[in-house]
Amino acid sequence: EAGVAQSPRYKIIEKRQSVAFWCNPISGHATLYWYQQILGQGPKLLIQFQNNGVVDDSQLPKDRFSAERLKGVDSTLKIQPAKLEDSAVYLCASSFIQGETQYFGPGTRLLVL
Amino acid sequence: AQRVTQPEKLLSVFKGAPVELKCNYSYSGSPELFWYVQYSRQRLQLLLRHISRESIKGFTADLNKGETSFHLKKPFAQEEDSAMYYCALFSGSARQLTFGSGTQLTVLP
Numbered sequence: 044e045a046g047v048a049q050s051p052r053y054k055i056i057e058k059r060q061s062v063a064f065w066c067n068p069i070s071g072h073a074t075l076y077w078y079q080q081i082l083g084q085g086p087k088l089l090i091q092f093q094n095n096g097v098v099d100d101s102q103l104p105k106d107r108f109s110a111e112r113l114k115g116v117d118s119t120l121k122i123q124p125a126k127l128e129d130s131a132v133y134l135c136a137s138s139f140i141q142g143e144t145q146y147f148g149p150g151t152r153l154l155v156l
Numbered sequence: 157a158q159r160v161t162q163p164e165k166l167l168s169v170f171k172g173a174p175v176e177l178k179c180n181y182s183y184s185g186s187p188e189l190f191w192y193v194q195y196s197r198q199r200l201q202l203l204l205r206h207i208s209r210e211s212i213k214g215f216t217a218d219l220n221k222g223e224t225s226f227h228l229k230k231p232f233a234q235e236e237d238s239a240m241y242y243c244a245l246f247s248g249s250a251r252q253l254t255f256g257s258g259t260q261l262t263v264l265p
Contacts, residue, residue, distance in 0.1 A: 047199075083165075083257065085256050086242075086253075088253065088254075091251070091252060142251065
């Protein structure tokens with residue numbers, strides 16, 4: 044089966060600009076996750092969707108970050124405006140249901156200058 | 157709140173030597189623990205989870221609730237084991253994974 048797809052793979056922007064990331068989960072996976080991984084740290088969950096509903100967004104900086112999964116399949120994560128500290132790898136993962144094995148995408152590496 | 161600690165950022169061993177990657181956790185409930193691995197230029201993937209009690213690629217991990225640890229072990233390291241290893245805890249109440257900061261394992265020839 045095809046794995047989790049993400050695009051773009053790399054993005055360089057200046058601070059205060061906006062950026063969007065896209066994720067296509069494994070077919071049939073109801074749960075989708077966005078993680079932020081800062082250099083030298085483990086992934087940190089930003090938001091979790093169950094189908095097209097948000098299950099947990101407690102660690103999402105909602106003043107600048109937003110995410111949606113309108114049709115319960117693909118998802119986008121947006122940052123507006125970006126700050127220097129947003130430089131990180133943004134990982135998307137999916138699982139068949141909550142609590143089951145999470146499968147990760149290749150990530151999008153963001154550099155904010 | 158749950159927390160996962162991996163005290164070693166870097167670990168080097170020689171091929172054929174035993175290897176142990178340490179993981180300690182803090183969690184008030186019944187923990188479900190995982191090890192994830194990321195090989196060079198590959199995506200993060202599940203290595204093993206404690207409830208399955210499987211041995212994957214020769215690695216095992218035993219949950220020690222008394223010491224709140226879930227150390228990853230392999231009796232004879234191979235060069236292809238060189239990778240970044242993350243310990244993670246699944247919180248049943250929050251239904252989310254909390255990752256440690258990772259240990260970069262290098263197996264020397």
